[in-house]
Amino acid sequence: MIPVNFDYESPSTLAEALKLLASREDAKVLAGGHSLLPAMKLRLAQPALLVDIGRIAGLSYIRESNDQILVGAMTTHADIASSKLLQRSSPLLSQAATQIGDTQVRNRGTIGGSLAQAHPGADYPAAVLALDAQIIAAGPSGERVIAATAFFVGMFTTALRPDEIITEVRVPKTENESVVYKKHHHPASGYAVVGVAVRLKVSGGKIESAALGLSGVSQNAYRATAVEKALRGKPVAAIREAAAHAAENIEALGDYYASAEYRKHLATVMTRRALEQAASGAAK
Amino acid sequence: MKNVTITINGAEQQAQVEPRLLLVHYLREVAGLTGTHIGCETSLCGACTVLMDGRAVKSCTVLAVQADGHKIGTVEGLANGGQLHAIQEGFWEEHGLQCGFCTPGMLMCSHDLLAQHPSPTDSEIREAINGNLCRCTGYEHIVNAVKSAARKMTKRVSARAA
Ligand SMILES: Cc1cc2nc3c(=O)[nH]c(=O)nc-3n(C[C@H](O)[C@H](O)[C@H](O)COP(=O)(O)OP(=O)(O)OC[C@H]3O[C@@H](n4cnc5c(N)ncnc54)[C@H](O)[C@@H]3O)c2cc1C
Numbered sequence A: 001m002i003p004v005n006f007d008y009e010s011p012s013t014l015a016e017a018l019k020l021l022a023s024r025e026d027a028k029v030l031a032g033g034h035s036l037l038p039a040m041k042l043r044l045a046q047p048a049l050l051v052d053i054g055r056i057a058g059l060s061y062i063r064e065s066n067d068q069i070l071v072g073a074m075t076t077h078a079d080i081a082s083s084k085l086l087q088r089s090s091p092l093l094s095q096a097a098t099q100i101g102d103t104q105v106r107n108r109g110t111i112g113g114s115l116a117q118a119h120p121g122a123d124y125p126a127a128v129l130a131l132d133a134q135i136i137a138a139g140p141s142g143e144r145v146i147a148a149t150a151f152f153v154g155m156f157t158t159a160l161r162p163d164e165i166i167t168e169v170r171v172p173k174t175e176n177e178s179v180v181y182k183k184h185h186h187p188a189s190g191y192a193v194v195g196v197a198v199r200l201k202v203s204g205g206k207i208e209s210a211a212l213g214l215s216g217v218s219q220n221a222y223r224a225t226a227v228e229k230a231l232r233g234k235p236v237a238a239i240r241e242a243a244a245h246a247a248e249n250i251e252a253l254g255d256y257y258a259s260a261e262y263r264k265h266l267a268t269v270m271t272r273r274a275l276e277q278a279a280s281g282a283a284k
Numbered sequence B: 001m002k003n004v005t006i007t008i009n010g011a012e013q014q015a016q017v018e019p020r021l022l023l024v025h026y027l028r029e030v031a032g033l034t035g036t037h038i039g040c041e042t043s044l045c046g047a048c049t050v051l052m053d054g055r056a057v058k059s060c061t062v063l064a065v066q067a068d069g070h071k072i073g074t075v076e077g078l079a080n081g082g083q084l085h086a087i088q089e090g091f092w093e094e095h096g097l098q099c100g101f102c103t104p105g106m107l108m109c110s111h112d113l114l115a116q117h118p119s120p121t122d123s124e125i126r127e128a129i130n131g132n133l134c135r136c137t138g139y140e141h142i143v144n145a146v147k148s149a150a151r152k153m154t155k156r157v158s159a160r161a162a
């Protein structure tokens, strides 16, 4: 399993990386390589130039800024899973990271790479959607902020332009909310057959706000807006009925392991469980 | 071709490599260290696991050029002269292997675990070696081996401290 030959550059600054990326049409960013290298070995991807962003200083960090936590694009799943700051102030991202692949995958894979890859069964997409995260992309003409809700547009397809590099992901602090990421692992690949990220605010037995992101069900992760609407202002007991809307109007994926019908059903069950867990956490 | 300088088991080595050369092929064919095995080559089995700056990685899913300037640890670097590493002793004493194909990867992955969690629970061990497949043992003896290694390592640390 050997990839087709390619050129390789490992710039030390973001500016150089952007220039290299724009220099060739078939240039690609290399981050942790845990989606790209397997695809190149299978020759599903054959970039002519790899721009390794792993040697750019200052792209791997987790830090606080007012009411947000800023996560550098090259931060590994392992660092996100074990971050005390995230666990304390915005644990949804850590919960998702802990459930990605295995030890070795988490040691190499990065959040920027996972978001750019936009695998339908990836874990972070559900979490960043529920968090209303901001994805920062640098390009030849400067930086722009892409809302997570506008980022995932199809299978392996995002709002990112080919000459852009994700530099940072910004998530809100959720100290006054209850967050849960629940995943049904594919038994072979480990990806999510269904992954549900929930962010819930309960006060006086009533649901003040709810945000849900779902992975695995469809071509790309999505916000379960019908569930959110059915929960807002309602007592916690409304969860069971609201969860039934989890895959409403969604065209589900089907394969030999999980048919589209099964996935849609699983989505409602997992959504109910995630919401119940979040509600019981919030009640404490 | 690219120049790389990689420190393997403490010894710095330089070589010229094609960018597409995988780290596992570098270790086996360029550095001549065949202790690191190739199982699936598709990032799934963990047989090729080595340490990169102390953390377990699948060397079939890292390019040699990505390892440039980094420290790699392989199974050959575990023993100290004739003295087996506590993790190797654990696998020996607890029958943590049968055919041995998965063993180098299991050892290196356990090394990463024990460096971070000196006394892991059974479920922490199982979770940590989730990416390492074994077709022989049924994992039970591997878990026992890692636990035994953990006990030995803590004992040695406290003996040294005393
Ligand atoms: C065995 C195995 C199991 C896995 N299981 C799971 C799982 O359960 N859940 C899950 O979510 N994922 C899983 N993954 C995928 C893993 O999380 C990858 O690490 C991740 O999808 C890609 O991140 P990377 O840093 O490795 O990116 P790369 O592989 O380096 O890059 C992926 C793509 O993103 C682009 N890219 C990378 N970084 C950037 C950036 N900063 N800006 C713009 N473009 C960029 C690249 O050009 C490429 O197209 C698994 C992978 C393996 C090998």
Ligand code: FES
Binding pocket: B037, B038, B039, B040, B041, B042, B043, B044, B045, B046, B047, B048, B049, B058, B059, B060, B061
């Ligand atoms: S050979 Fe690398 S994971 Fe199987």
Ligand code: FES
Binding pocket: B096, B097, B098, B099, B100, B101, B102, B103, B133, B134, B135, B136, B137
């Ligand atoms: S001992 Fe044979 S594969 Fe593990």
